[in-house]
Amino acid sequence: MNSPHKGKRYLKMLTAMACVSLLSGSLVYFALKDQNLHYSSERKQTAKVQYALVNEDKGARFENTDYNLGSDFVTLINQDTENNWETTSRSVAEAGLKSGQFDAVITLPSDFSEKLLSLESVSPEKAIVSYQIREGQNEQANQAVHSQVNTVLQGFNQRVVRMYFSSIIRNLSDAQTNVNQMVATDSSQNTFTISNIQTPFSTLPDSFRSTQSIANSLKTDNELFKTQQEAFVKSVASSMEANNNSLDASGKSLESTTGSVNQFAKEANTRLEKSTDQYKEQSEKDKAALEKQWIDDQKHYFDLYDALYTVGNTKLKELQSSDTEIGSFMADFKAKAEEYKVAQGKVKENLEAQITSLEKEAIDLLSLKETIAETYYGSKNLSDQTATDKDVRSAILNLMTKPGNRSKLPKQYIEAITSRLPLISSGDLSDLIAKLEQDRLISSDEATTYRNALKIVGSYSSELGGSLGQNETFKYLFSTDAMLNPATYSIHQTLEFDPSTGSQTVQLSIDDAKMGNLELEGVMKDSLEVSIRQQLKDTGYNVTATVSENTIQVTFINERTEPTTPVSSPDSGTSSTPSTDTSGATATTNATSASASTTTPPTTSPDVNQPTYSTLPKKVSVTISGQIKWNLSDDVKKNSYNQVGYSWTDGISVQAVGQLSVFNGKYDTLTEDLPVILKNFQNLDFTAQQIVTLFASPATSLDINQFASALSTGTLVEKASPDSVYSLYNNLTDDERASEISEVLVTKYQLAGDSLYKQVDQQLKDVMDILGEKDNPKEGTLRQVYQSLPDSDLLVKQASALNTWYGEMKKVLDEAHNQWKDSEKVPYESVVNDQNPQPEKMDTSKLEEEVKSLLSQYDSLRDSSKKAAQATAYGAAQVRDISPQIQQLSETTESVQKSADGILSSLNQSVKETSSTVEKNTSYAEQFGKVLANTKSGGSDNKQVFNFLSDPITTKVTEGKAQSVSHISIIPYYMTLLLSVISFIIAMTLGRFVKGGQEKEEADLLTARKWDLKLTSFLPTVGVATVGAILFSGVTLGVATAANGVLWFVYSFALMTGFILVLSYGLRKAPYLTYIVSASLLGFYLLLTPILGVTTQSGSFLNLLYRLSPLQNIENGFSYLLVGGSLSVVTVLLLLLFVGIGVSLNLFTRKK
Template sequence: MKRKVKWNILLFLVLAILLTIGISYVGLNQNVSKNKSTSDKEKTHKMSIAFVNEDQGAELSGKKYTFGDDIQTSVLKDKSHDWTTVSRGVAESGLKRDVYNLMIIIPDNFSKKALSLTSTSPEKIQVDYKINDVGNNDLKVEAEKTASSLVADINQRVIDVYFASILTNLQEAQDNISTLVAKEKKHTARYDNTVNNPLANYTNQFEAVQNYTSSSKESFSGFQDLLNGQKTALLDASKENAAYQKTLEGLVTLQEKNAPFGTTFADNLQKYSASLSSDSVQNELGTLEQANSVLYRELQSMQDSMSLMSQTQALQNYIEDVNKRITTLDTEMNNTIQADILHDVQVELANILSGKSGGNNESYTINDLRADVNNRFINRLKAEINGLQYFDSEDEELLGLSSDEYQRVKVLAKQFMNENSADFAEDKLNQKTEKTTILDSLQPVKNDKIQELTNTGVAIESKEVTLDETDENEQTEIKIQYDPNFTLSDIKILEDGIEIGSSAVSNQPGEDIVTFTQTKGAPHTYKVSFVAKLNGATDISFFGNLDVSLMAIQKMHKYVLKDDTLIMDPALTNTDLEDTELTQNALLIPIEKNEPFFKEADFTEAGKKMFREIQSIVRNYERSALLFQLYYGINVNSPNYSFELGQKLEDQATNSSYYAIFNRNNLLDAIVEKASGNVTKAYKDKLTNFESQIASYKQTMSDANDRSVDVAERLVKTSSEAAAQNESLAKMISEVDLWRSASSDLLKENQVVLQSGSDEKSAAMMVNSDFGGLLARSQSLADSTGSNLNAADGVYKTFDAIDQEAKNIQTSGKDLISEAGTLSKDLAKKLASDESFSKNFSGVMSNSRVGDRPNEGLYQFLSSPVEKVNGKTIAAGDKATPYYMVLIMTLIALFTSYVISHQEKKRIQHDAFSEELSLASKNLPITFLTSFVAIAEGIIIGAISGNIFNTSHIGFILWMGICVILMLMLVMSFTYLLRQLQMVGMFIILSLVGIYLFLTDAVGLNIDRSSIFGTLQTYSPLQYVEVLLNRILNGENNFLILMYIFIGVAALFIVLNLFVIRKSTLESEEAANEDI
């Protein structure tokens, strides 16, 4: 019987071969690396080295050396090893934790000992190093080699510094010699120039000083006369300046009064220019010209006929006669009826109401009848004036109260309070100024807004406007007029919402002209947008606005007839027309955005409160101005404002004001007029129809008469004047075009005039302000000149004292003696310096001999100034114990898992009722048994190892718990792999164990972290078990994370063991029969 091929046996063979080859290669690869040829040993074994630099540095010949920093910089550039600069504690901890292979320590007195070559007994330098002993001889050799190379480098550095010191001292000696000679020459020259030579001319020089003093006294007398003349001139100039300042103030006032007229003229001129440029005016002129031509031809045909004139004259005489009779009748009726009745009724009613008929003659006003109405106006005006606040000129300028309107309110309030002084406090009557701190708090916000307007600007966008198409090849202009303190940028033209090409030119400050070409066809909508930025160093008001106006100018051609022949043919072609100058059609585009500079959103909560206070201050002035206008009829905003200070307000109140209505107008007159109208109304209504008929007839006859006269005159004159009018009309059209062009130019020039007037006003106000300070300084200069004259006597006395002092100095030689003493001291210092130099020069290389014999110690030091001291080896903790612990736990876990999985397989073959249970229920007994055995083994291993090793520093219970967790994780994971994957599971277990056994550092191997073996070592689970045990046994506290991970893995495999999928019993029996 042919046997079936066992695929599981083939799989087992393949896995066995792979496991054998893999483990053999990994294990033997490390031994092969130890038997390399001599040439291979020359290659560097890359190590992780901790460099500890504790050098404090030292000085030699005034220069500080820190060899430790230089060595640190040098080694960090070495890429053959992984160098890390750390502290001593971190380095030793890293050796214990197997982070570093070598530790090199530069002591704190390294530079001090290196520079001890100037002493009699130089000390050798020590460099400490420690090697991480993991049983790898290659690592030890490489560490010794690295330390020797480092010591050789240090020796060379110290020798270089030493010889550099020698050369420096020798060069300083040479420099000192040349300096010595130079100082000798300097002091000799100084003695000759300052002592010997001045001694001869000493007396003559002080005699000259005395002569100069006398001359100075005479010169100062003339200077005093000059000061007298200057004082007189300054006083005269001060008077002239005061008169000039008054004249200048009058000029500023006159300019402020005349400013509104220029603005009104510019507005009217612009409106008139726009009206002349409209299409309707052009069309009306053309129609008038054609109509005049038709009338001329009609009159030419009837010039010889006079029958129409005769008929017209007869009709005119008849109409005139009838009109005279109707007029006479209408006059008599009005005189006898209407006028007499109305007058008599008004006179009689007035006498009755006023009491004149009874002997009295009285009049009544609203104030007489209802005084409370007038008092409410007065009280409200008093309250508003009481609420006014007054500030100095500087604060008024910042608050925006310096304009003429607000100043006029102050004058009116002053007059009102003078007339009602009993109702106001003394400080209000004097309009006492207050110093506000609100502006100081809001000044940063104002500065930020100025910065924002300067850098970012404000975006402006006009409303949409529809423009008809222009003639071909002609461009449309948009003139933008704005505040000259701003500059426009990013100007865009949007046609039907899409940006089109345009060019912008700044015509003058405050005016830009944008040119663009319209799309042909139907009318399009246009919109203008741009950004306005504030010019630098420009102030703004808290309540200021940016005013912008735009005007679109369309250019189109105008055509006239080529010849003088007058025809009425509407079908004129372009060949019959002659092109003349362009005309402009102006259209004003409104601006959508015209917002104030400041809003409440620009301020903080505190700032908003202060901003509202400023608004309240300004609104009090505005309400007061409105009340003065309503009650007294005095409008502070009117260009025709006039008010005489000192004259009562009631005398200057207008007739249309509430004051006049309440206090002047007699109510009886109004009652009489109303009552008389009612009395005569019924009678007058009856006559109204008759009068209207007469008036209608009179109007008809008057019109007929006018028409007849007009027809008669025109029939005579029209024939002769038609031709002249036709020529005059053509000439007038041409002149209108010229005038429109001139008005446009005049409008531009007027804009310049307004701008110049504004600048002139600002300049005049600035000159007026500056002139006050100049006048004060001039007065101060005059006062100081008088003080100078008073001090002249003191100057005379000073010159006398100088003259006497010169005589005393002439006989004195103290300065010479002092200079000679100074020179003597300098020579002594120079001598001491020379002695010091002599000692320093003799001290160079003085330690090269001890008595008469050479200094052998110095020579020995120079031959090898640095020696290395091996700090022996240090083991990174006890690695053998964790290794054996892992090995023991692995072997026990593998044995336990194999036995349990094999026994479970046999049990399943004989259990015929297991198919009736769920998957978890089937696996629950074996899982419980496995967990129980693993815990028991962990307790036994923990108890035995805990008694053998000293685990007091971590606690016996904790150690046993760790052993139980590790055994539970290993047994449960191995059991799951064997039960679920069987041979594949065994392959995985043996692979993990082989990787750990041959790649761990505990058996004397050192794996390069960057190699493939280092990668395999990183992913080995048993390697992390060894790390956990190593950290616990070495007393480290950083094992909790690994502990939690292992607990999680153990719990995971416990759950996985409950869900192992097994073959059915029947399949197991068939497999058993096949094996037989």
């Protein structure tokens, strides 16, 4: 019930809230935003800082020289006159730091010189100089230490870099001197090769390729040939004589055989004439008998066929004629079939009408039966046998009351929920929940709870009034992957290729295939070819390059021409000398065999034309320019940050490595939407829980998910529990109403219902007995009779089928009779034809001529055999002896062999000296390449080297505080002060108004539940604390520009929420004690604030208070977050414990 006193109370509360908000906002603005407030960190430190230097450096060796850069560092810091430096051991330094003797300790590690001199390594490491600052100092002292250390390291870095570049320049000078020596040595070797090798080889005769062993072999073969020739002549003459004798005997035998052959041919001709006459006579008799058989068969089969047609046609005509017995039957059958069709149709129509009428009657009786059961028993599924006394009372109660009008819940309950509905977004909230679950920002269980809460709130809004808030537009719903795919990166990479391989492929490979794949773009093969051709100039080699996706293939083509030789004189042979390549590369040569066809010594021209080529380099390097395209896989596109390594490999070794990285700005919009999202989720959960409290049973768990599952089959009002607040408020329960109905009324009401139910049930059974079942009706039922009736068109269909058969049969007979035709005569065929004619007489004249020809050939063979024997003996005598030529060839070969031995000796000496020079040059090249290895690796592909050269020494802070801030920040100090003051003001305001509300609660203890009274004081306190903490955290997040916004918000929110809850409880229960404790903590904090330049002596009581001060530790947390630090697990657990204590104190406080 509203009253003037209650209105004034609300007005005071609103005024207090406005004053608190105005005061808090003013404090935040003046402390963190007003440009008229400055804090200077430029004040000069007047007192000297006492430093302790611990030098543990063991030294290192570089270019055959021992260095100890730690000692050089000591010498450098001794030049500092503004501060006090002392070199000591680690134990003394640590003890002095604890006692306050030293303000800071700087430690040089044992590998200080080793890491600074690691430039020859492919991956040099920076030297780490660690330092520790005494705890308890103010920020100005810390700043002075940072500045001094950085100044010293900067000077020492410059000295180290100068030392490196001095070493590089010295090595380059040595390299230049060695190259000059190599050129002089190569020139000397070239002169030696020309004078001692090329000139002797140009005077060698063409007979160089003949050897003494071949000449000796020819001499032996010549003697053997003479012996074999004589034996061959004798063997041929003996064989020829034997053949002549055999041919004479065969000729005589052939003449006697000729007469026998002629006699046999004459007898064969006589027998052939007689056989031909007998065959002609038999053929004429067979032809006459075949003609007579065809005429007799044709007449017999036609008579039978015509008789069959006449009989069939006569019978079919009788079937159609009404004068015959069969024809009269067919006419009567057609007439009776039509009459049967009409009568059967009427019977079926009458049965269908009766069945339809009975089915409708059965449906009406079943509906009446269910209506009676629902009216008298409370449910249509009950019967007179299953209904109980309780069911009858429930049915009577349903007739007496209207369930929809039972609740008498006060408007204040409804308005409390309705007022929160506009704070919940109506449209995009469901999509937002799905999006957060999809991106795994909330779990599936949390998403289900939020959906069920939204379902409950929506049901309440549609059934009991109240509309949800306007549709919020969440930017996060429309955010897409900000990560570029594919991502591209510019490259300038130097690669090496070996010309001796012929073809070499360098491949760009990704370290982790799950991250996607890499491709090359913009790499021009023409520029690669031009660069390599310049390095292969005058070597006789050409090059072609191919670039495809992630591979670069370079093919080296040998275009060196063959050495040419001038034309020699006609009497001289020709030869070619293999060309010599001073570089050691293999060259293809072709040699022409010497000609030994003349007996006089050959002569050659004095000179040989030979092209000259430059030395083929072992390696050619080329710098490629273009882009690397990174195609990210679907699995990693959603990551906020991706990093992957890559390498250039040539199949044998890795030439270079690197890394690629890409960011995803997708979650930036979520940070912007976070305050609105938290507000919606808080209101949604709170409102849904209120609705569940009203409509669910208190005897069961007031769980949102459990209650939402019940709403899937009904409305909110229908699913309200009978013992819920909504159903029981100012009402009797159904059981109480039912108990007031008299037993007499129940008995009479049930008897009337049983009588009606039995009558209708019996009538329904009778109807179903007459009607029968649809699928398998019993004998005698209407459905069985209807299903057993034959088809009314049955006889008509049979008559029509018979008539159709008659027409088709007559048509078949006519067609078959008209198709008769005489069979064709089979002509007589003789086996004698053009292809197989009768044989003729044999002509023996040709045989006689062939026999005579054979005899003539035998005579010619005898004569030619005799002449061949005589020619063989004469030809063997004409073969000349070649022994003089073989003797001359042997002498020429011996002379050439001596010249070749002298040339070979000179060539071995030249090769030995050249090998020695090459070995020295190779050793120098390896040393020079090791010194400049990092320079050859190229700029962007060896960032670690250039990062090392830019700053060889880095620092490491070893004490627990965050000392990486380059300036003194007052923001953490102001944040701690504002947090304490604003929390205390809000707690005082809550104590004032919540206390007034408790009097009302204590007065209502007899009429309201204890849990509801707790909520009336707990919920406002928690709500105000939450809203105040959100506003303070959000405002200070934007003003302070923290490096880690989310952790800054969580840290500020948890601290302010806990402060407000704990202080409000303390101000209600023990206000004076709370004032004393709060003032003491704030006083000690202001007294010992390091930001004001205050320092404490290590180990003193004040130093202990400083380290245990809660506000000082809170300030340290803000300082750590301000420079990009994160919250540890212990810190998060302490914050949760602090908030939980505040919630427990306010929720479970005991009422007076």
